[in-house]
Amino acid sequence: MRKRKKRKSIEDCILDVIIYSILIFLAVATFYPMWYVLVASFSSGSYIASQELLIWPGEFNVEAYRLTFQHPLLMRSFGNSLMVLAIGLPINIVLTVLAGYFMASTTKVYWKKPIIYMILFTMFFNGGLVPNYLNVRDLGIYNTIWALVLPGALSVYNANICKTAMEAIPYSLHESAYLDGASDLKVLFKIVLPLMKPTMAVLLLYYGVAHWNAWFNASIYIRDKWKLPAQNILRAVLLENSSLAESVGDNYNAYADAMQYAAIIIITVPIVCVYPFLQKHFAKGVMIGAVKG
Amino acid sequence: MLSYKTIVKDFKKNKLIYLMILPVVVYLILFCYKPMYGIIIAFQRFRPGLGIEGSPWIGLDNFVRFFKDINFWRVVRNTFTISFLNILFTFPAPILLALLLNEVQCSWFKRTVQTITYLPHFIAMVVVCGLIHQFCQSDGLINDIVAFFGGERANLLIQTKMFYPIYIISGIWKEIGWSSIIYLATLAGIDQEQYEAAKIDGASRLQQMRYITFPGLMPTISMLLILKMGQVLNIGMEKILLLYTELTYDVADVISTYVYRKGLLDADYSYSTAIGLFNSIVNIVFLVSANKISKKLGQSGLF
Numbered sequence: 001m002r003k004r005k006k007r008k009s010i011e012d013c014i015l016d017v018i019i020y021s022i023l024i025f026l027a028v029a030t031f032y033p034m035w036y037v038l039v040a041s042f043s044s045g046s047y048i049a050s051q052e053l054l055i056w057p058g059e060f061n062v063e064a065y066r067l068t069f070q071h072p073l074l075m076r077s078f079g080n081s082l083m084v085l086a087i088g089l090p091i092n093i094v095l096t097v098l099a100g101y102f103m104a105s106t107t108k109v110y111w112k113k114p115i116i117y118m119i120l121f122t123m124f125f126n127g128g129l130v131p132n133y134l135n136v137r138d139l140g141i142y143n144t145i146w147a148l149v150l151p152g153a154l155s156v157y158n159a160n161i162c163k164t165a166m167e168a169i170p171y172s173l174h175e176s177a178y179l180d181g182a183s184d185l186k187v188l189f190k191i192v193l194p195l196m197k198p199t200m201a202v203l204l205l206y207y208g209v210a211h212w213n214a215w216f217n218a219s220i221y222i223r224d225k226w227k228l229p230a231q232n233i234l235r236a237v238l239l240e241n242s243s244l245a246e247s248v249g250d251n252y253n254a255y256a257d258a259m260q261y262a263a264i265i266i267i268t269v270p271i272v273c274v275y276p277f278l279q280k281h282f283a284k285g286v287m288i289g290a291v292k293g
Numbered sequence: 294m295l296s297y298k299t300i301v302k303d304f305k306k307n308k309l310i311y312l313m314i315l316p317v318v319v320y321l322i323l324f325c326y327k328p329m330y331g332i333i334i335a336f337q338r339f340r341p342g343l344g345i346e347g348s349p350w351i352g353l354d355n356f357v358r359f360f361k362d363i364n365f366w367r368v369v370r371n372t373f374t375i376s377f378l379n380i381l382f383t384f385p386a387p388i389l390l391a392l393l394l395n396e397v398q399c400s401w402f403k404r405t406v407q408t409i410t411y412l413p414h415f416i417a418m419v420v421v422c423g424l425i426h427q428f429c430q431s432d433g434l435i436n437d438i439v440a441f442f443g444g445e446r447a448n449l450l451i452q453t454k455m456f457y458p459i460y461i462i463s464g465i466w467k468e469i470g471w472s473s474i475i476y477l478a479t480l481a482g483i484d485q486e487q488y489e490a491a492k493i494d495g496a497s498r499l500q501q502m503r504y505i506t507f508p509g510l511m512p513t514i515s516m517l518l519i520l521k522m523g524q525v526l527n528i529g530m531e532k533i534l535l536l537y538t539e540l541t542y543d544v545a546d547v548i549s550t551y552v553y554r555k556g557l558l559d560a561d562y563s564y565s566t567a568i569g570l571f572n573s574i575v576n577i578v579f580l581v582s583a584n585k586i587s588k589k590l591g592q593s594g595l596f
Contacts, residue, residue, distance in 0.1 A: 009497075011497060011498075011499075012497075012498055015396070015498055015499065016396075019393050019396050019397065020397070020402070022393060023393055023394070023397065023402075023406050026390070026406070026410065026469075027405065027406045027409045027410065029466070030409050030410050030412075030413060030466060030469075030470070031409050033424055033428070033434075033466075034412070034413075034416075036434065037424065049432070053434075053437065053438075094316065095316060095317055095320055098313050098314060098316060098317050099314070099317045101313065102310065102313065102314040102317070105310065107307065107310060109303065109307045109310055109311075110299065110300060110303035110304075110307075111303075111311070115314060115318065118318070118321060118326075119317065119321065122321060122325045124577060124580065125329070125573060125577065126325060126328065126329070126573070127325070127327075127328025127329045127330075127331055127332055128328070128332065128552070128566060128569030128570065128572075128573060129549075129552050129553060129556050129557070129565065129569055130331075130334075130552075130556040130557070130562050130565045130566045130569065131328040131329070131330075131331030131332055131334070131566060132324075132328045132331075133556070133557065134328075134331055134334075134341070134562065135323075135324070135327055135328040135331060137341075138327075139323065150320075150323075150324060151324055152324075153320065153324070154317065154320055154321070183309055184309050184310055184313060185309060185313065188313075209415055212417070213415075213416075213417035213418065213419070215417070215418070215419050215531075216530075216531050216534075220557055231417055231419045232419075234417075234419050234420065234423065235419045235423070235535070237423075238419065238420075238422075238423025238424075238426060238427070239419070239422060239423055239426055239535060260423075260427075264420050264423065264424075267417065267420065268416060268417070268420060271415045271416070272412070272415075275412065275415060279408065279411070
C-alpha cells in the first residue's frame with residue numbers, strides 16, 4: 001500500500017533482494033513436500049526409489065489411483081468420513097448459532113449470565129481424556145458414528161466468532177422486527193443469519209476441516225475397522241506400515257509407495273478444493289476469533 | 294429479588310429464548326459437565342464394573358503416586374521443554390514472515406507466498422506426520438539431501454536428539470502462514486502517514502521497520518505471547534502420539550501422552566484421571582496468572 005519510491009537506493013535494492021530470496025526460499029520449502037506427494041502419486045515405485053529429488057513425475061501412470069480406488073477398506077472409510085460431515089456439520093452449526101445468538105442477544109433474561117458462564121467455562125476446563133472416554137461408553141454411543149459427531153460438537157471458540165459477528169449487526173434492525181411482532185427465532189432466521197453469510201462460511205470451513213482431519217476420537221471410540229474414518233486408515237498405512245497394496249492383490253507391491261501418496265492426495269484434495277473459495281474470509285474470521293471472548 | 298415469582302415470570306416471558314438455548318445446555322451437560330463429574334474417579338480406585346458410586350475412595354493416593362512415579366520428572370521436563378522451544382522458535386516465525394511480507398510491494402508475489410504458506414494449516418495431522426515419517430526414513434528425502442552433501446544416512450525419527458528439531462520445524466512449516474494472518478491484519482491498521490513522515494525525515498526502510506512497523510506489532514505480539522505463556526503445560530498430544538516411538542519416549546513423552554497411555558492403553562483409569570486433573574489445574578493457574586500479568590501491563594486481558 002505504501003507508495004513505490006521513484007528511485008530506489010542501493011540499500012533498498014539489497015534489502016529487497018534479501019527479503020524476496022527469503023520469501024522465495026520459504027515458499028519453495030513449504031510447497032515442495034506437497035509437490036513431492038503429488039509427483040510421487042503419479043510415478044512408479046522404482047522411479048520414486050531411484051530419484052534423489054523428485055521434480056517431475058517419471059514413468060507417468062495413474063495405476064496407483066486406480067488401485068487405491070479399488071481398496072475396499074479405504075473407500076469405505078471415505079464414505080464414513082463423508083457421513084461424519086453430513087451428520088456432524090448441521091449439529092455443529094445449529095449449536096454454534098444458538099449459543100452465539102444467546103450470548104449476543106440483548107434481551108434481559110434472568111439466567112443469562114449463569115448460562116453464558118456455563119458455556120465459557122468449558123473453554124478452560126474439561127473432564128479430561130478418561131472421564132470423556134467413560135462418558136461416551138456410558139451414553140451407549142461407543143463404536144457408533146455418534147461418538148465421532150457429538151463430543152466436541154460445540155466449539156466455544158467458534159460460538160464466540162458467531163457472537164461477535166452477530167453483535168456487529170445494527171440493533172435497530174432487531175428492534176424494528178420486534179416491533180413488528182417477530183419472535184427471536186424469526187429475527188435469527190430472517191435478519192441475523194442472512195446478514196452473516198461470510199461468517200457462516202468460515203464456521204463451516206472450520207468445523208468441516210476439523211471433522212475431515214480428525215483421527216484421535218475415532219482411534220479411541222471406534223473399534224470396528226469398517227466404521228473408521230479415512231484419516232485412521234491413512235494413519236495405519238502411513239505410520240503403522242500396513243500396506244495398501246497387499247489387500248488389493250499380490251502383484252501390486254511395486255505400487256505400494258505410490259498408493260500411499262495417492263491416498264494422501266485423495267484425502268487432501270477436498271480441502272484444497274474449498275480452500276480458494278474461503279481464503280478471502282480467513283483474515284476476517286481469524287481477527288474476530290482473536291478478539292477477546 | 295430472587296423470588297420464585299420473578300423466576301417463573303422470567304421463564305414465561307422469555308420462553309422462546311430459553312427454548313433456543315436448551316439444546317446447547319443439554320449438550321453441555323451431557324458432554325462437558327457429566328465428564329467433569331467423572332473426574333472424581335481420580336480420588337477412587339475406580340473399577341468400571343462397580344461404577345463411580347461403588348468404587349472405593351482412596352483420597353489423594355493417585356496424586357502421591359504420580360509425584361513418586363519414575364516418569365514424573367520425564368513428562369514434566371519434556372512438557373516444559375517443548376513449550377519453551379515453541380515459544381523460542383515457533384512463536385516468532387510468523388512475526389518475521391509478516392514483517393517480510395509487509396515489505397513486499399509486488400502484490401501477486403505477496404498473494405502467492407500467502408496462499409502457499411496458509412495451505413499446510415489445513416493439511417491433516419495424520420498426513421503431515423505420515424510425510425515426516427516418510428521423509429525421515431533412511432532412504433527418505435531428508436537423508437537424500439544429507440547424503441548429497443556427504444553425510445551419513447540414518448533413520449531420524451528414532452534418534453532422541455532429532456526429535457525436537459523435527460517437531461519444531463514441522464510445526465513451523467504447518468502454521469507459519471496461518472499464524473501470520475493476525476500480524477498482517479495488525480500491520481494493515483498502522484497509520485500510513487507515519488511512514489510518510491519517517492521518509493521525509495530520511496529514515497531508511499530498515500529504520501522504518503525498526504521504529505514504526507515493529508512497535509505497531511508489539512501489542513499483538515505481547516497479547517499472543519501472554520496467551521502462549523498461559524498454555525505452557527498444554528501440549529497437544531496428537532502430533533506427539535503420531536511421531537514418537539518407545540525409543541524417543543525419553544524426550545517426547547509429555548503429560549498428555551502419558552495420560553493417554555496410562556488411561557487408555559493400560560486402562561489405569563483413576564491414575565490417568567488424576568494426572569489429567571493435576572495438569573488441568575496447573576494449566577488454569579498458568580492461564581489466570583498470565584491474564585493477571587497481561588492486565589498489569591496494561592494489555593487487555595482474556596477475561
